[in-house]
Amino acid sequence: MTTFRSEALARTCLRVSLLVGLLTVVQACSGAEEVDHSEDEDLVGNFLPPTDEGIAFSVPSHPTGRYRLLRWSRMPNGFIQAVTRQDTQYGSIITKQEVDCSQRSFRITGQGETEEQADRQTQADAGMSGNLVEGSIRDVTISVICQEAQK
Numbered sequence: 001m002t003t004f005r006s007e008a009l010a011r012t013c014l015r016v017s018l019l020v021g022l023l024t025v026v027q028a029c030s031g032a033e034e035v036d037h038s039e040d041e042d043l044v045g046n047f048l049p050p051t052d053e054g055i056a057f058s059v060p061s062h063p064t065g066r067y068r069l070l071r072w073s074r075m076p077n078g079f080i081q082a083v084t085r086q087d088t089q090y091g092s093i094i095t096k097q098e099v100d101c102s103q104r105s106f107r108i109t110g111q112g113e114t115e116e117q118a119d120r121q122t123q124a125d126a127g128m129s130g131n132l133v134e135g136s137i138r139d140v141t142i143s144v145i146c147q148e149a150q151k
Contacts, residue, residue, distance in 0.1 A: 045091030046113035054085070055148065059140045064089065067137070069144050078102075082145045083115065086137070094118045098128075101146035105130040106138070 054070035065088045072082040080099040085092060096110040096118050105128035112118035132139040 045093075048085070048087070048092040048094075048114070051085070055144070057140065057144045059135075059137050061135045061140075062088075062137055065137070067141065067144075069141075069148060070094075072145055072148060074149065080145055080149045081109075083118075084141055084145075097145075099142055099145050099149075100128055101142075101149060103128070103130060104132060104142060104146075106132075106142055 051068070054068045057067050057069065059065060059067055065086055067087075068085045070083040070085055072080050075081050075098065078100075080101060082097055082099060084095050084097070086095070092113060094112055094115045094117070095108060098107045098109055100106070107128050110118040110121055112121045132142060
């Protein structure tokens with residue numbers, strides 16, 4: 001009986017090591033890098049105090065985040081200038097953006113952990129971007145901004 005258990009264990013260990021070796025080879029050949037989650041701690045930023053300012057909205061593809069359209073205004077060229085807030089496990093981000101609702105395009109004009117920082121850290125974004133992935137945070141945010149601007 002002891003021999004059988006040892007042989008079974010030896011076969012199991014051999015299978016596991018072959019699978020691990022195969023996964024390592026596949027990973028190396030695919031160019032994929034191992035993800036080291038220990039650096040996530042470096043990604044954590046400032047957490048702003050909770051707020052009821054503006055309009056809360058949800059992003060189904062990112063259900064753990066909290067999102068708010070803080071305010072918006074119409075620009076002379078017809079675009080919408082909006083300030084949004086995103087709160088996630090990594091902190092809070094304030095984003096200032098211009099939106100062309102007719103083209104569903106946008107341009108980030110500033111971003112930071114506070115509104116003051118977003119004012120100072122303006123983006124050198126030359127033009128409007130229309131590459132929205134359906135259901136993404138940016139896509140849902142643009143939809144909310146445009147819906148509010150049409151009311």
